[in-house]
Amino acid sequence: xxTLTSPTETPLHKLGAGPKLAALAGLSVVIFSLxxxxxxxxxxxxxxxxxxxxGLTFARYGAAMLRPLWxxxxxxxxxxxxxxxxxxxxxxxxxMMVAVALANLVTMTTRLDDMIGVVExxxxxxxxxxxxxxxxxxxxxxxxxxTPVLMDKAGQLGQAWRAxxxxxxxxxxxxxxxxxxxxDADRVAEAIRARGGL
Amino acid sequence: xxxxxxxxxxxxxxxxxLGLVPQISLASGVPITAQSLGVMLCGTVLGAxxxxxxxxxxxxxxxxxxxxxxxxxxxxxxxxxxxVGFVIGFPIAAFVAGLIVEKTRxxxxxxxxxxxxxxxxxxLYLFGITGMALVLGKGWVAASLLVGAYIPxxxxxxxxxxxxxxxxxxxxxxxxxxxG
Numbered sequence: 001x002x003t004l005t006s007p008t009e010t011p012l013h014k015l016g017a018g019p020k021l022a023a024l025a026g027l028s029v030v031i032f033s034l035x036x037x038x039x040x041x042x043x044x045x046x047x048x049x050x051x052x053x054x055g056l057t058f059a060r061y062g063a064a065m066l067r068p069l070w071x072x073x074x075x076x077x078x079x080x081x082x083x084x085x086x087x088x089x090x091x092x093x094x095x096m097m098v099a100v101a102l103a104n105l106v107t108m109t110t111r112l113d114d115m116i117g118v119v120e121x122x123x124x125x126x127x128x129x130x131x132x133x134x135x136x137x138x139x140x141x142x143x144x145x146x147t148p149v150l151m152d153k154a155g156q157l158g159q160a161w162r163a164x165x166x167x168x169x170x171x172x173x174x175x176x177x178x179x180x181x182x183x184d185a186d187r188v189a190e191a192i193r194a195r196g197g198l
Numbered sequence: 199x200x201x202x203x204x205x206x207x208x209x210x211x212x213x214x215x216l217g218l219v220p221q222i223s224l225a226s227g228v229p230i231t232a233q234s235l236g237v238m239l240c241g242t243v244l245g246a247x248x249x250x251x252x253x254x255x256x257x258x259x260x261x262x263x264x265x266x267x268x269x270x271x272x273x274x275x276x277x278x279x280x281x282v283g284f285v286i287g288f289p290i291a292a293f294v295a296g297l298i299v300e301k302t303r304x305x306x307x308x309x310x311x312x313x314x315x316x317x318x319x320x321x322l323y324l325f326g327i328t329g330m331a332l333v334l335g336k337g338w339v340a341a342s343l344l345v346g347a348y349i350p351x352x353x354x355x356x357x358x359x360x361x362x363x364x365x366x367x368x369x370x371x372x373x374x375x376x377x378g
Contacts, residue, residue, distance in 0.1 A: 103278050108273075119258070146208055146211040147266065149211075150208075150212065179370065181211065185208040190200075192203075
């Protein structure tokens with residue numbers, strides 16, 4: 001399955017996932033606590049600069065990942081046009097954009113393997129509470145493998161529906177999709193047990 | 199043990215699939231995402247604990263950078279955006295929905311509808327509205343007005359969750375772990 005990691009190699013790709021996540025956590029706290037509009041604009045310019053420094057393709061991809069935020073920016077503009085409190089609106093919208101762009105930067109420059117590596121390291125101390133790192137790894141791998149499998153099967157069910165019915169595919173198709181998930185879960189559990197279990 | 203893990207993993211995948219399948223539409227033909235329906239089903243079918251873990255696994259994979267949220271969204275940016283509350287609320291919503299199905303003696307379809315309504319709509323919107331109020335710097339009432347338009351759709355989804363859980367209980371009684 002496709003991940004959101006950028007195929008454009010950047011120097012940030014070489015950095016460890018752990019330090020990047022720690023830096024992101026720290027910077028996010030700082031950004032959300034900023035009050036001065038100029039500091040927020042400065043942070044925004046800085047983040048924009050980092051994206052652009054990694055090339056236009058990378059920056060365009062980053063901009064596309066911010067698209068879900070536009071409706072919320074529109075709401076903020078309308079709201080603060082009504083209360084005519086522009087500075088506050090710009091600060092709230094700016095903080096949101098900068099924080100999301102920064103978090104996306106970590107997602108775009110960190111491979112899934114490295115992220116899973118961090119999870120495995122964090123899971124080691126959890127073993128004492130009964131969370132086996134191996135079980136966690138198997139569960140993650142199963143979701144990654146079975147999401148496209150279930151997507152395919154759901155697509156086939158949709159085609160079968162369209163071939164047999166004049167009516168549009170509706171929510172009733174969720175029942176057979178869920179049924180497939182249950183049956184697949186049973187079969188995979190048997191297969192894992194047959195190979196020695198978890 | 200194996201069965202627990204595969205049920206949790208496959209239902210995490212189911213949440214993703216229901217958010218990405220584009221072909222589901224309401225009776226009126228309005229396209230909706232069925233992602234929250236997936237969260238409801240995690241609770242009503244798997245029960246509180248496993249439903250919670252399935253939704254948590256899903257949220258964890260979104261954080262790792264997989265584009266599993268409806269519209270192909272994902273990554274760490276989700277957790278700084280206005281919809282953060284809904285994502286964080288997924289595991290809690292599934293837990294509450296599952297708990298209600300486990301603890302009530304009503305018929306499975308009715309219990310699942312009630313669980314989906316309280317867990318998948320009420321609890322989920324409490325989290326979602328709170329997150330939106332915090333990120334957008336607005337009051338709770340203003341934030342609830344912003345998402346109010348989506349509530350009727352989610353009420354309908356709670357009804358669907360009831361029907362689907364009832365159907366699964368009829369077809370695979372041993373697989374509906376919330377009443378196991």
